[in-house]
Amino acid sequence: TLVCYINIFCDCNSGAYCFRALCCKGPPPPRPEYDVVCIGLTGSGKTSLLSRLCSENTDNVVPTTGFSIKAVPFQNAILNVKELGGADNIKKYWSRYYQGSQGVIFVLDSASSEEDLEIARNELHSALQHPQLCTLPFLILANHQDKPAARSVQEVRCHCLQPI
Amino acid sequence: MSYSCAGTEAVCTGQGASSSGSTTTSETDSSPPCGTRACKNQSSSSERGAAMKVKKGCNSTDAGIPVTTEEELLRKTDITPEDVLGLQKITENYLCSPEENVYQIDFTRFKIRDMETSTVLFEITKPPASERTQGDKRDYDPNAGRFVRYQFTPAFLRLRQVGATVEFTVGEKPINNFRMIERHYFREQLLKSFDFEFGFCIPSSKNTCEHIYEFPPLSEEIMREMIIHPYETQSDSFYFVDNKLVMHNKADYSYSGGP
Numbered sequence: 030t031l032v033c034y035i036n037i038f039c040d041c042n043s044g045a046y047c048f049r050a051l052c053c054k055g056p057p058p059p060r061p062e063y064d065v066v067c068i069g070l071t072g073s074g075k076t077s078l079l080s081r082l083c084s085e086n087t088d089n090v091v092p093t094t095g096f097s098i099k100a101v102p103f104q105n106a107i108l109n110v111k112e113l114g115g116a117d118n119i120k121k122y123w124s125r126y127y128q129g130s131q132g133v134i135f136v137l138d139s140a141s142s143e144e145d146l147e148i149a150r151n152e153l154h155s156a157l158q159h160p161q162l163c164t165l166p167f168l169i170l171a172n173h174q175d176k177p178a179a180r181s182v183q184e185v186r187c188h189c190l191q192p193i
Numbered sequence: 194m195s196y197s198c199a200g201t202e203a204v205c206t207g208q209g210a211s212s213s214g215s216t217t218t219s220e221t222d223s224s225p226p227c228g229t230r231a232c233k234n235q236s237s238s239s240e241r242g243a244a245m246k247v248k249k250g251c252n253s254t255d256a257g258i259p260v261t262t263e264e265e266l267l268r269k270t271d272i273t274p275e276d277v278l279g280l281q282k283i284t285e286n287y288l289c290s291p292e293e294n295v296y297q298i299d300f301t302r303f304k305i306r307d308m309e310t311s312t313v314l315f316e317i318t319k320p321p322a323s324e325r326t327q328g329d330k331r332d333y334d335p336n337a338g339r340f341v342r343y344q345f346t347p348a349f350l351r352l353r354q355v356g357a358t359v360e361f362t363v364g365e366k367p368i369n370n371f372r373m374i375e376r377h378y379f380r381e382q383l384l385k386s387f388d389f390e391f392g393f394c395i396p397s398s399k400n401t402c403e404h405i406y407e408f409p410p411l412s413e414e415i416m417r418e419m420i421i422h423p424y425e426t427q428s429d430s431f432y433f434v435d436n437k438l439v440m441h442n443k444a445d446y447s448y449s450g451g452p
Contacts, residue, residue: 059407084311095363095398100356100405102308107405114398125393 062100062107068123068156069136070149071115074172078136079112092116096126110134120152127161134168139185140176146188154193263288272438274388274431277374282381283427287336287441294440297364298371298432301399308354308405339442342424346450350408350416358403368394368434375430379419384426385409416448423447 067075077087082101093114101108111130113123133156137149153169156162171185180188261279263286266272272288304316371391377384389404411419419426424445432440 062405095395095400096402097400098402098404100308100403102311119395119398122393122395125395 060102060105060107062109063131064109064111064129065132065134066123066126066130066162067110067112067134067136068120068152069115069170069172070120070138070141070145070152073115073136073138073141073149075112075115075134075136078170078172079110094119123156124159124161127159130162130165132166132168133162134170136170136172137185137189138173139171139179139182140173146180146185150189150191151193153189272431273436274372274374274433277376277429277431277438278386278388280376280429281383283376283378283443284429284441287339287443288431289438289441291336291339293438296366296368296434296439298361298368298440300359300361300442302358302360302401304358306356306358307352308356314349314352314355339440341442341444343444343446344423344450345446345448347416347420347448350411350419350448353408355406355408356403357406358401360399360401362399363394363396365396367396370433370435372433372436373430374433375428377426377428379415379426380422384411419446420448423449 067079069075071092076090076093076097079097079099079101080087080090083099093112094116095114097112097114099110099112101110111126113119113126135153135156137153138145141149157167169186169189171180171182173179174182258275258278260281261276263280263284266276266280266288267286269276277288300319302316302318304313306313371394373387373389373391375387377386387406389402391400391402394400424447426446426448428444428446430440430442430444431438432442
């Protein structure tokens with residue numbers, strides 16, 4: 030009950046932080062931040078995904094024609110995501126933005142054509158082998174699972190992770 | 194909380210991370226430092242341009258940068274980041290002309306949101322160039338596009354973390370290293386200095402960047418003074434391409450809740 034009392038009167042943004050400072054005089058300890066690069070073909074859903082994670086409206090999303098850096102808050106951390114447009118004239122510059130990344134998010138449209146999935150697979154493998162990314166953790170998101178033509182996560186995994 | 198903006202053009206503003214506290218001249222940093230972004234000392238890859246990085250606490254005395262004055266900078270042909278980091282107060286004049294923006298950098302949108310609640314506090318978008326009315330040439334103020342006046346309520350000063358998003362377009366020339374240094378002052382006192390390196394910008398691109406600003410802890414006394422003296426809080430935003438100043442924007446701020 031003493032703990033509950035503290036939570037009610039504390040204006041810290043998370044109950045977990047309150048336990049560390051009984052009188053809650055100071056700001057909560059800052060969340061750790063990590064720099065992540067987000068890539069994938071145009072239309073795979075990178076911008077929409079990141080907007081959703083930031084509780085933003087996705088009705089007016091247009092193709093990204095450069096970089097989009099967003100601070101995506103989670104309870105225990107903040108991800109500073111550098112999202113890069115996937116159109117041909119933009120993706121040729123992806124590697125200019127790899128330096129300093131601590132992780133990679135690769136987004137795929139699970140319902141794309143065989144041809145596009147093959148292009149995505151090639152891009153994924155280029156990234157996996159790039160000297161500035163090859164030691165980093167990768168999160169591969171099989172997006173658009175709600176589309177009828179979407180391949181299952183298992184299918185996407187098997188297809189994309191086949192060696193080139 | 195309610196906010197309004199008297200300006201019609203978007204300018205990159207926002208409040209930067211505080212310095213580590215030892216050298217700012219006033220009582221503003223009596224609380225422990227915010228301790229957010231560590232200085233990211235990336236080894237820059239010269240053939241690719243610098244990586245994006247944030248430098249914390251770029252107060253001239255902190256970093257051993259010599260003090261500079263506006264007068265001496267106005268005499269220089271090229272102004273560097275180190276030059277402006279030595280400035281101790283807001284400049285009276287712009288340190289470069291609008292014509293020096295040879296890379297055609299144009300700020301098109303600015304937004305701030307409270308990171309604790311994700312509420313958008315303020316947003317302003319510049320209409321596309323084709324829609325902007327030119328107006329009478331005789332009335333044209335060449336500096337109109339580089340100054341914004343912000344009107345906030347006192348509650349704004351109590352925010353801890355805001356996400357400030359700036360959107361900008363770039364002309365046909367690729368930019369190898371784009372960097373912004375923004376300095377906020379209350380009267381003659383530096384409140385905070387913020388330094389963000391965007392690095393490479395793709396030609397003809399439109400780019401968005403959101404950065405989280407931790408408000409420096411401000412004493413009740415300073416906050417009271419800022420509230421009762423509107424527009425004595427001011428900022429200079431300096432933009433550099435390859436370490437040469439190409440743009441300079443200014444803003445001032447009211448926290449009294451009214452014009």
